[in-house]
Amino acid sequence: MTKNNVIVVTSGKGGVGKTTTSANVGTGLAKLGKKVCLIDTDIGLRNLDVVMGLENRIVYNLVDVIEGNCRIKQALIKDKRHPGLYLMPSAQTRDKSAVKPGQMVKVIEHLKEQFDYIILDCPAGIEQGFQNAIAGATRALVVTTPEVSAIRDADRIIGLLEANGFEQMDLIINRLRPDMVKRGDMMSSQDVVDILAIPLIGVIPDDENVVVSTNQGEPLVGNATPAGMAYQNVVQRIEGKDVPFMNFEKSISFLAKVTGIFHRV
């Protein structure tokens, strides 16, 4: 495993798409043939399992591993759809104080030997849950939406990550609406990058297919949907490939044409 492959997905604010991003990035990397371990660190409010469609297969969880109730291997759920993809679910009936940063580091040290990537889904907030999630990570994906509240929280998170010695932080702008940007009612991805001043690794358009995929419990990365393609690009960039950013205006006009045809019929 190379140096910076323990990645925490964080945002500060809740509901901006951390879990969706974790699921899609993890699945996308597994689709490229990597061995990936997704860890849900949101203790008490676990969700990565439902987004991944693996909620019925949980036996042991992260807290069981830390308390020594089971071996690490027993808590890992293998995703049968993608070879090499595993999920370590969080505990639902406990709270954040059940885990300490030092214990997280230990678990990750163990997992590092067996996986190419470890993706940590961070809870919202900047309290202990956040400290637990970032403890073992060396790289961060900061998720934000083009809204004042989310950007403010992302800025705070970036400051905290810097203070914790993170060298590699990349920005994902989620739920961008090109039509609103065009008429001056939403900050563009460039505006957000100018404010937050960290490298951009992905722009995910606002896409209803994300809701459909969450309903089905199957991440949409790599599908022929705007968000699916955008997540696929993020995965490629994490792998170090230089992928050009999508031109949403083009895809919008294409979509508008298609829907226009249907409206006429």
Added chain:
Amino acid sequence: MRFWFRKKSSCQIAKDRLKILLISDRVNCSQEMLELIKADITKVISKYMKIDTENMDIQISAKKGISSLCANIPIVDIHKQCQAAEGK
């Protein structure tokens, strides 16, 4: 409507608000505190030289994890004051 009244776009309003908001967030320091610092600095420096308090500017900037206090203080007369100090 926006065209006729030349209203600022909501995107521009958001950017302007964020710029101001993040400066105070990043340094964890309010405008009132800056005013107090400014008053104290003026008091100390005025002991030694005559400064232009109207045009002095004090700001805190934070970049790459390092915060710094930048003060731009125009001096009106340094020579006279120094001589007076030596004279004492």
